[in-house]
Amino acid sequence: MDGVHDMGGRQGFGRVRHSPKAQTFHEPWEKRVNALYSLAVRLGIFNMDEYRHAIERMEPRHYLSASYYERSLTSLATLCVEKGIFTREELERYAQGQVPLSLPIGPGRANVATRQKFKIGDRVRVRNEHVSGHVRAPGYTRGKAGVVVDITPAYPFPDAHAHGIHAEDEPTYDVRFNAEELWPNSADKAHVHVGVFESYLERA
Amino acid sequence: MDGVHDMGGRQGFGRVRHSPKAQTFHEPWEKRVNALYSLAVRLGIFNMDEYRHAIERMEPRHYLSASYYERSLTSLATLCVEKGIFTREELERYAQGQVPLSLPIGPGRANVATRQKFKIGDRVRVRNEHVSGHVRAPGYTRGKAGVVVDITPAYPFPDAHAHGIHAEDEPTYDVRFNAEELWPNSADKAHVHVGVFESYLERA
Amino acid sequence: MPDSSNIQQNTASVEQRIDAIEAMFEARGMKAREAIDEFEHTIEEKWIPENGARVVAKAWTDPEFKKRLLANGRAAVGELGLTMPPHHRHLVVKENSPTLQNVICCTLCSCTAFSIIGLPPDWYKDLEYRSRIVRQSRTVLKELGLDLPESIYIRVWDTTADTRYMILPVQPEHTKGWSEEELAKIVTKDAMIGVARL
Amino acid sequence: MPDSSNIQQNTASVEQRIDAIEAMFEARGMKAREAIDEFEHTIEEKWIPENGARVVAKAWTDPEFKKRLLANGRAAVGELGLTMPPHHRHLVVKENSPTLQNVICCTLCSCTAFSIIGLPPDWYKDLEYRSRIVRQSRTVLKELGLDLPESIYIRVWDTTADTRYMILPVQPEHTKGWSEEELAKIVTKDAMIGVARL
Numbered sequence: 054m055d056g057v058h059d060m061g062g063r064q065g066f067g068r069v070r071h072s073p074k075a076q077t078f079h080e081p082w083e084k085r086v087n088a089l090y091s092l093a094v095r096l097g098i099f100n101m102d103e104y105r106h107a108i109e110r111m112e113p114r115h116y117l118s119a120s121y122y123e124r125s126l127t128s129l130a131t132l133c134v135e136k137g138i139f140t141r142e143e144l145e146r147y148a149q150g151q152v153p154l155s156l157p158i159g160p161g162r163a164n165v166a167t168r169q170k171f172k173i174g175d176r177v178r179v180r181n182e183h184v185s186g187h188v189r190a191p192g193y194t195r196g197k198a199g200v201v202v203d204i205t206p207a208y209p210f211p212d213a214h215a216h217g218i219h220a221e222d223e224p225t226y227d228v229r230f231n232a233e234e235l236w237p238n239s240a241d242k243a244h245v246h247v248g249v250f251e252s253y254l255e256r257a
Numbered sequence: 258m259d260g261v262h263d264m265g266g267r268q269g270f271g272r273v274r275h276s277p278k279a280q281t282f283h284e285p286w287e288k289r290v291n292a293l294y295s296l297a298v299r300l301g302i303f304n305m306d307e308y309r310h311a312i313e314r315m316e317p318r319h320y321l322s323a324s325y326y327e328r329s330l331t332s333l334a335t336l337c338v339e340k341g342i343f344t345r346e347e348l349e350r351y352a353q354g355q356v357p358l359s360l361p362i363g364p365g366r367a368n369v370a371t372r373q374k375f376k377i378g379d380r381v382r383v384r385n386e387h388v389s390g391h392v393r394a395p396g397y398t399r400g401k402a403g404v405v406v407d408i409t410p411a412y413p414f415p416d417a418h419a420h421g422i423h424a425e426d427e428p429t430y431d432v433r434f435n436a437e438e439l440w441p442n443s444a445d446k447a448h449v450h451v452g453v454f455e456s457y458l459e460r461a
Numbered sequence: 462m463p464d465s466s467n468i469q470q471n472t473a474s475v476e477q478r479i480d481a482i483e484a485m486f487e488a489r490g491m492k493a494r495e496a497i498d499e500f501e502h503t504i505e506e507k508w509i510p511e512n513g514a515r516v517v518a519k520a521w522t523d524p525e526f527k528k529r530l531l532a533n534g535r536a537a538v539g540e541l542g543l544t545m546p547p548h549h550r551h552l553v554v555k556e557n558s559p560t561l562q563n564v565i566c567c568t569l570c571s572c573t574a575f576s577i578i579g580l581p582p583d584w585y586k587d588l589e590y591r592s593r594i595v596r597q598s599r600t601v602l603k604e605l606g607l608d609l610p611e612s613i614y615i616r617v618w619d620t621t622a623d624t625r626y627m628i629l630p631v632q633p634e635h636t637k638g639w640s641e642e643e644l645a646k647i648v649t650k651d652a653m654i655g656v657a658r659l
Numbered sequence: 660m661p662d663s664s665n666i667q668q669n670t671a672s673v674e675q676r677i678d679a680i681e682a683m684f685e686a687r688g689m690k691a692r693e694a695i696d697e698f699e700h701t702i703e704e705k706w707i708p709e710n711g712a713r714v715v716a717k718a719w720t721d722p723e724f725k726k727r728l729l730a731n732g733r734a735a736v737g738e739l740g741l742t743m744p745p746h747h748r749h750l751v752v753k754e755n756s757p758t759l760q761n762v763i764c765c766t767l768c769s770c771t772a773f774s775i776i777g778l779p780p781d782w783y784k785d786l787e788y789r790s791r792i793v794r795q796s797r798t799v800l801k802e803l804g805l806d807l808p809e810s811i812y813i814r815v816w817d818t819t820a821d822t823r824y825m826i827l828p829v830q831p832e833h834t835k836g837w838s839e840e841e842l843a844k845i846v847t848k849d850a851m852i853g854v855a856r857l
Contacts, residue, residue, distance in 0.1 A: 056269040057261065057321075060789040061766030061817060064389060065260040065317045067360055069787045071803045073849060075780035077702075082674045088698030089680055089691055096689065101746055101821070105768050113269045113588070114321045117261070121769065121784040123673055130680060139683045147679030150671030156271055183443040185268060189819045191766050193793070196400070205822045206748050225820040227751075232794065232815075239387040241797040243813040248820035264591040265568030265619060273589045275605045277651060279582035281504075286476045292500030293482055293493055300491065305548055305623070309570050317786070325571065325586040327475055334482060343485045351481030354473030393621045395568050397595070409624045410550050429622040431553075436596065436617075445599040447615040452622035 054159075054185050055192060057113040062193040062236055083122035090129040099132045102215035106187035107131045110155035131155040161186040161216025164223060165252035171226055175201045178257040179228075179249060187215035190253040193235050194228075198257040202246070203227035210252055223251040258363075258389050259396060261317040266397040266440055287326035294333040303336045306419035310391035311335045314359035335359040365390040365420025368427060369456035375430055379405045382461040383432075383453060391419035394457040397439050398432075402461040406450070407431035414456055427455040510579035512543050513627055514648035518641040520554075521632045530554050534627070538577055545576050549625045552577065555618065556629040557658070562609055564602065564655030565618045565626045566594045574625035578653045585654065595619055605656045618655075628655040708777035710741050711825055712846035716839040718752075719830045728752050732825070736775055743774050747823045750775065753816065754827040755856070760807055762800065762853030763816045763824045764792045772823035776851040783852065793817055803854045816853075826853040 078084050093099060099107075107128035108116070116124065131154040134141050144152050162184065171177055181196040189211045207222035214220035225248040232240040282288050297303060303311075311332035312320070320328065335358040338345050348356050366388065375381055385400040393415045411426035418424035429452040436444040473481070486493035516538055520527040530537035534552030535545060545552060552574055555563040567573070571586040584590055593601050598615045602608075609615070620626050630652040636644055651657035671679070684691035714736055718725040728735040732750030733743060743750060750772055753761040765771070769784040782788055792799050796813045800806075807813070818824050828850040834842060849855035 054268040055266060057267065058269075058767060060786055062259060062794040063261065063317075063790040064258040064794075065262075065314065065320075065360065066787045066790045067316065068802055069782050069785060069791070069799060071782045071854070073847070073855075075782055077778040077780060079781070082677050084699055084702070085677050085681060085695050086673075088695040089677070089684065091698065092684070092689065092691065092694040108768065110269065112271065113267075116269075117318045117321045117786070121781075126673060126676055126680075130676060133680065133683075138687070143683065144676075144679055145671070147682055148671035148675045150669050150675060152671055152676050152679075156269065181441060183440045185443045189767060191793075191817060191819060193766075203751075205751065205820065208746075208748060208821050225822060232796070236387045236794055237385060239389050240794045241813070243796045243815055245793050245815045245817060247817045248822055250820065262569060264588055266596040267592040268596075270589045270592045272604055273584050273587060273593070273601060275584045275656070277649070277657075279584055281580040281582060283583070286479050288501055288504070289479050289483060289497050290475075292497040293479070293486065295500065296486070296491065296493065296496040312570065321588070325583075330475060330478055330482075334478060337482065337485075342489070347485065348478075348481055349473070351484055352473035352477045354471050354477060356473050356478050356481075393569060395595075395619060395621060397568075407553075409553065409622065412548075412550060412623050429624060436598070440596055444596045445615070447598045447617055449595050449617045449619060451619045452624055454622065 054109060054188065055183060056109050057116055058109045059192040061191040062240075078122075080122075086122045086126045086129065090125055093129060093133065098136050098138060100214060102187060102209070102211045103132060103217075104128050105211075106158070106215040107155050109187065110158060112153070112156060115153055127153060127155055158216065159186055161218050162212050163218055164210045164213060164221045168223065168251045168254070169256065170251070171201050171204075171254065171256075173201050173203065176257040177201055177226065177228060177249075177254045179253055180255050184212060186212060188212050188253075190249060191247060194230065194247055194249070197230055197235055199228040199230040199247075201226045202229045205248060208250075210250060212252070225250050226254060228254070258313060258392065259387060260313050261320055262313045263396040265395040266444075282326075284326075290326045290330045290333065294329055297333060297337065302340050302342060304418060306391060306413070306415045307336060307421075308332050309415075310362070310419035311359050313391065314362060316357070316360060319357055331357060331359055362420065363390055365422050366416050367422055368414045368417060368425045372427065372455045372458070373460065374455070375405050375408075375458065375460075377405050377407065380461040381405055381430065381432060381453075381458045383457055384459050388416060390416060392416050392457075394453060395451060398434065398451055398453070401434055401439055403432040403434040403451075405430045406433045409452060412454075414454060416456070429454050430458060432458070504580060508576050508579055510648075510650040510653065511645065512538075512541075512576070513574075513578040513650070513653045514645040515541055515641070516543070516577065516627075517629060517648045517653065518644035520629055521644055522641050527629075530629070531556060543577060545574065545625065548623050549574065549576070551624045553624055553626045554629050555616070555626060555655075557631045557655070559631060560613055561616065562602070562607075562613050562655060562658070563616045563618060563628045564594065564598065565620055565628065566590060567620050568592070568595055569621050572620055572623070572625065574627050577625070578627050579650050581654075582650065602656060607657055627653045630659050633659050702778060706774050706777055708846075708848040708851065709843065710736075710739075710774070711772075711776040711848070711851045712843040713739055713839070714741070714775065714825075715827060715846045715851065716842035718827055719842055720839050725827075728827070729754060741775060743772065743823065746821050747772065747774070749822045751822055751824050752827050753814070753824060755829045755853070757829060758811055759814065760800070760805075760811050760853060760856070761814050761816060761826045762792065762796065763818055763826065764788060765818050766790070766793055767819050770818055770821070770823065772825050775823070776825050777848050779852075780848065800854060805855055825851045828857050831857050
C-alpha cells in the first residue's frame, strides 16, 4: 500500500539523531514489547509479514507520531485482537484506558502467476503497479529499471503471507539501481540495491 | 518536494468526517490565525506560495499531527521570523513557551527555460523530475500522460515565487488523466483533472 | 528519546502563539485587531455560500448568464456584485449533468473559491479527503452519502493552481419554474463542491 | 475536532498497554514473564555486536574464512557458533574497499541481522534515517561523521526482504599483524552497518 510507512526518498525530515553510543532501548517497557511480539511469532499467533503489515495499517498520524516500540506494540495488540487471543474490550479493561489499534486489513493477493525467472546480469523493471495490501517493493522503485546482481534464497511471498493467503516461496533478486535514475537531479550519486521479490519484476 | 503534504492517492487514511452542517472554524483562535496570515499577505510580508511552502516545510510529524489552522499558524510564525518581522526569541517570550517552526527553506528554481506552449487536445506528460523546493505538481502525476482540455490564465511560477526568485507568469493547463493510469488496478474509475504549470509539462 | 520528542513539553499552546503574534503585530502598528474584526465580519457577511447559491440559481434560470458563467466565471459572478481576491485570477465553473458528477478538491493544501462558495468545511481540508478523493472518488462520495449509479461518470478536479473552481449542480426536476430566490435556497455548499446532488 | 482527535484523551499509556498484554498472556498460560526474562538475557548476552566483531576479525585474518563468509554468510558465522532466527534465511556480507563504502538500511521497517551485529541503534529505526539514507547517502553519512572523499563510491542496501546484511569494513593499515582478539575490539556496530569506517 502507498502508506506513510514507505519512507524511502521522502523529503522534509531533519538530521539523523546519531551518536556512537546510541541505545536500542530507552525504556523498560520497550523490551517487554519486543519480547512479547517475538513470543507471539514463536507461538504461531502471527508471522512477521502480518506483524509488519499491521504496523503499516496504523492510522497515518499515529504511525508518524509513535515511537518505534509504540508501533510494535500497536501491531502486537491489533493482531492479538484480530486473531482472537483477546478482545479489544478485555484489552482496554486491563489497560484501564483506550488502546489505539491499527485500521482493518484489506484484501491481499497471491504470487503473480506470470512471474518469470531472472539471472544475474538481467535488466529488470519493477512493475508499475499499486498494491493496496501488503507489498515489500519500496515505492521509489516503482516502474524503475535496474540490473540483477545477485539472487537470494526463496521466501514466502509477503503480499500473500501477510493476508493469510497461501504464499509460495519465491526468490528475491538483488537489483542494483542508480540513485540518479530513482530521483533525477535530486539524489546523491550512489547505487541503491534492493531485494525485490520475483512477482514484483518484469523484464526491462 | 516529496513531502508528506503531497497527499493525493496516499493510502491508510480512514473515513472522511463529513456532516452536512460541517463548520469551517471550531475555535476562536483559528479565525485569528486566518485573519493575521491574510493581513501579512496584504502587507506584502509574504506571498501565498511562500505561505504554502512554509506549511510543507513543517517537520513531517508535526505536519500530520497538527490541525489545519495549526499548520497555518506555523507558516505565519515561521515566515514572520524568516522575514525579520520578529525574532524567534521575541516570539517565544511573548508566547511564554516554545513555538515549533518549519524547517529551513532550501533552494528553489526559475521557470524552466525549455518549456513549450501547448494547445487544447495536445497529449502531454508531467516531467519525471523531483523538485526539492516548492512545486505544485502532485506526486501522483509524475511521469504520467494526459490530455490538455483547457488553458487558464497565467500565474507566477510557484517554484520560483515561493523562494524569492523572479517568477515569470506562465499558463496552467487543465490536464485530464485517467485514474486507472495514475494508479493501475487500484483506483475508482474516473477522470482526474489537474491544473499543471507549463514548466512541469513535456509533449507525450 | 522517542520519535515524537520534537513536540516539546513546554510548547506554547496555539492560543498563546497567536496571542503573541497578534500582540507583536499591534506593537509594530500593523493593526492586527482591526484585521481580525474585519475578517470576522467578512466571513459572516461576505464569504458565504449564499453567494454561490445565487450564481447557481441565476445560471439555472438565465441561459445567457449560464453561457457567460461557463466561459468566464470571474466576470460572470462580477455581474452579481461578487468579487474574488486578486490572486484568484480565474473562476472555472464545471457543470454537472444527469450522467456526469464533477467534484473539486486540493490534494496539496486546501484552496477554494471561498469568496463565492464560502470558506471550505473542515472535512474538505482533512488529510482523509485530500488523500482519498482523487483515487477512490466513487467510494468516498458513497461514504459521504452520494451513492452514484454506474451510469454517472465522475470527474475530480484537483485545484492545485490559483484558479478556483465551483460546480454547477443539476437543477432538480421538481424545481422547474421556481423563482431565482426560491432556487437559491436549495443550493448547498456541498453541491457546489460536488459531493452532493440536489 | 482537530485532525489529531484520533488520539483520545483517555488513552492508556504504553506501559499500561503492554502490562495488559503481559497479564492476558499470563492468564492464558502463554508464559509472558518467562519470555521477557529470556529476551532480556538474550539481548544482553547473545545478540551483541561482539559477535559480528569476531566475524570481521576472523575474516581479516583468515582469507579462506573470508571467502566462505562472502559466499554464504549464514554458514560461515555458524562456524563461530553464531546462529540466526529461522526466518533470516540468508546472511549477505558486503565488503568495503578503499574505493567503496557499503551501507545498510531498511526503508520500509527496520530489519537487521540482530543476532550477529546486535539490535539496531535508535537512529537506525528513525524516520530520518529511513527516508534520507537512500536518496542523500553521502550527505547523511557526512552528517553522521563519515565525510567520504569523492573517490569512494557508495552502495546503499535497502534490505526489504528477510535476507539480512552486514558490512565487512576495511581493516585499518596500522592493525596489520594484530591478533583476532585485538582486532575484534576495534570493530563497531556502526562499522558493520556501514555508517563508519575504522
